[in-house]
Amino acid sequence: MKTVIDAHNISKVYNKDKIPVYAINNVHLHIELGEFTALVGPSGSGKTTLLNLIGGLDTPDAGKIEINGTDITALRSNELIDFRLKNIGFVFQSFNLIPVLTAEENVAFIMELQGMSKAERQNRIKTLFGQIGLEDKLNSRPSQLSGGQQQRVAVARALASKPQFVLADEPTANLDTASANKLMDIMALLNKEEQMTFIFSTHDPRVIERARRVITLVDGSIVSDTAQVNIYSTNGHEK
Amino acid sequence: MRSLVIMLSVAIGLFAGIMVLAIYKGVMRSRIKTVIYAETGHIQIHDTSFKKDYEPGFTIRNGVSIVNEIQKYPEIKTVATRTITMGMLSTTTGSSGIQINGVIPEQEHLASQLNQKINEGAGFNPNKHHEVLIGKKLAKKMKLQMGSKLVLTCTDSSNNIIASAFRVAAIYESDNAPLDEKNVYIRQTELNEMLGIGKEFHEIVVLLHKDEALEQVEKKLKDQYPNYLTENWKIISPETDLMVGTVDITSYIIMAIILFALAFGIINTMLMGILERTKEIGMMMALGMNRLKLFILVLMETFFLTITGAPIGLFISWGVTGYYNTHGINWSSRGKEMMSSFGFNTTIYPEFPDEKIMMTLFFVVLTAMLSCIYPAMKALKLKPVDALRK
Structure with a gap:
């Protein structure tokens, strides 16, 4: 399988000058194309920090991170922004849609940044909204959508730029069970049909049990990394 | 928001x-x-020496013919003449240095809207003589009222001191209080008689139809009357x-x-x-x-x-x-x-x-x-x- 993420001995230290706190401590992580991975662990274990590091939102104090062979720790700020735009999709816990834009505009915004043509954008939006099941909500503003619908739009936005992988930070934390299941169904379907790599941090057992690989972090270190047999089909029902 | x-x-x-x-x-x-239409006009013509000491003798010698000629200019709206001298206004209670303006009322009304500034009295009465128009500020300072008697004193063209009594026919008020305190108006014929200058005068005031024609008319007048001092309002009122x-x-x-x-x-x-x-x-x-x-x-x-x-x-x-x-x-x-x-x-x-x-x-x-x-x-x-x- 093709390696998408290769993080070597990465560390992130806060409060370096006084009492150093290792948010990530000498972590080695290897993610391959098409993985559906959950990062789990108690609060403060470093899940979000690790996602931020492999997403290029933060820089490690030690080690290096390669995405498709590119060492992102060596990139300059603007190069890193450009790299994120082309290679990484993000889904945030609190959706983070732009409130004044419609669902369609929120997704199109990323493609505009990429310089995609209008026709190409329209095709992609049609496909994405079909995949997330919100074809009838194109012109709705975030305030007119439920939490689950907003998070599905956020997933569409993450996929809009055709990234190498999607990082999702606690994607179901603000959702009810039905919405969480629906979201996981969509992500699992995209993973299966488009070989899209998903890495998500979560506390949520409903998400953990859907993952095929579960990495457990404690105090910034990986304490377990296990593959599990997924008992769910893509529609969320037990096989 | x-x-x-x-x-x-x-x-x-x-x-x-x-x-x-x-x-x-x-x-x-x-x-x-205010400066143009109530004080100076657009252009004024004087004898070149007149404004140095306001000597009564420095009149515009051929003033009447100049007035007749320039009235034909299409750019010119109206022309007025003034006899001007510095003098003293005296009453029983005191005196004040003033500028005595001898005017032809009909012309002055057109040139400086003198009649519109009057806020007490009716102005010059054609049936009366020795009437004077004084500013409100001067009237207040000298405690003068309508009909009050005063004496105007000045030197004539032969440097003799001459005085004449006048009665207040009107009190005027313009937008320029310092000028109101300094200027009094009497008939030109009466001032000319006091000064002994016959039918001559010291100042020609020119009002134009349009402000934009100022430079053009000023140049024309300067060319035509090089022996006189032709000035526009900016020079006359530099402030x-x-x-x-x-x-x-x-x-x-x-x-x-x-x-x-x-x-x-x-x-x-x-x-x-x-x-x-x-x-x-x-x-x-x-x-x-x-x-x-x-x-x-x-x-x-x-x-x-x-x-x-x-x-x-x-x-x-x-x-x-x-x-x-x-x-x-x-x-x-x-x-x-x-x-x-x-x-x-x-x-x-x-x-x-x-x-x-x-x-x-x-x-x-x-x-x-x-x-x-x-x-x-x-x-x-x-x-x-x-x-x-x-």
């Missing part, structure tokens, strides 16, 4: 700026009008010309202060905007919006808010100046004495400063754009990872 605040700031800033310019333009236009320049500078300073306040308003509002949208900005940077695009985004937002607010300010100031241009802003209850002591009319008619609108708009937009640079820089300094945590 924030956008509305910026739009209103721009609109109010522009309105305030334009109103300042409009009021100054109205004040200065009114002052110039007014200086005031026009000073007021222009003052209006720009006030404008700069308004723009400065506008800048702080925009900086504050945009900083609040950046603060409110920290998470949104962090998200956009995380998703791949580079710093240049983010900078342009903040600039564009300010630009569009400015060009939306600007027409509102323009429209309001156009409406308000239009209204007050017709109805006037009356300051008589607040500073009549102060205004008239500087020669200003107490009713101001603001004029929409068409010629300065583009410049004002340019500076308002420039101020807005410069003001948003600091908030934009603040936005650029945000780190997506920190911004997303907010």
Whole structure:
């Protein structure tokens, strides 16, 4: 399988000058194309920090991170922004849609940044909204959508730029069970049909049990990394 | 709400700026009008030596023929003649140094609207002699009333002191209190008789149909009468010309202060905007919006808010100046004495400063754009990872 993420001995230290706190401590992580991975662990274990590091939102104090062979720790700020735009999709816990834009505009915004043509954008939006099941909500503003619908739009936005992988930070934390299941169904379907790599941090057992690989972090270190047999089909029902 | 605040700031800033310019333009236009139409006329002609000491002997020798000739100029609206001498006004209670103006009432009414300035009495009565028109300020100072008797003393063309008694026929009040205190008007024939200068006079006052013809007519008169002193109102009343320049500078300073306040308003509002949208900005940077695009985004937002607010300010100031241009802003209850002591009319008619609108708009937009640079820089300094945590 093709390696998408290769993080070597990465560390992130806060409060370096006084009492150093290792948010990530000498972590080695290897993610391959098409993985559906959950990062789990108690609060403060470093899940979000690790996602931020492999997403290029933060820089490690030690080690290096390669995405498709590119060492992102060596990139300059603007190069890193450009790299994120082309290679990484993000889904945030609190959706983070732009409130004044419609669902369609929120997704199109990323493609505009990429310089995609209008026709190409329209095709992609049609496909994405079909995949997330919100074809009838194109012109709705975030305030007119439920939490689950907003998070599905956020997933569409993450996929809009055709990234190498999607990082999702606690994607179901603000959702009810039905919405969480629906979201996981969509992500699992995209993973299966488009070989899209998903890495998500979560506390949520409903998400953990859907993952095929579960990495457990404690105090910034990986304490377990296990593959599990997924008992769910893509529609969320037990096989 | 924030956008509305910026739009209103721009609109109010522009309105305030334009109103300042409009009021100054109205004040200065009114002052110039007063100088030309109530004091000096557009052009005056004198003997070259007359204004040195106001000697009665320095008359315009062939004045009548000059008047007859220049009256034929199509640009000239009216011509008036004046006999002028310095003298003393005396009453039983005191005396005051004055300028005695010998005028032909019909001409003077056209040249300086003397009849319109009268606020007590009816002016010269054709059936009476030795009547004098005095200013309100002089009347108050000398405790003179309608019908009061006074004596005017001056030197004649042979340097003899001569005095004659007059009665107050009218008390006038112009927009220029210092001039009211200094000038009295009697009939030209009576002053000429006192001075012994026959039918001659010292001053020809020329009023034009259009202000724009000033330079052209002045040149023509200078060429035609090189032996006389031909001067335009700017030379005769240099303080007014200086005031026009000073007021222009003052209006720009006030404008700069308004723009400065506008800048702080925009900086504050945009900083609040950046603060409110920290998470949104962090998200956009995380998703791949580079710093240049983010900078342009903040600039564009300010630009569009400015060009939306600007027409509102323009429209309001156009409406308000239009209204007050017709109805006037009356300051008589607040500073009549102060205004008239500087020669200003107490009713101001603001004029929409068409010629300065583009410049004002340019500076308002420039101020807005410069003001948003600091908030934009603040936005650029945000780190997506920190911004997303907010």
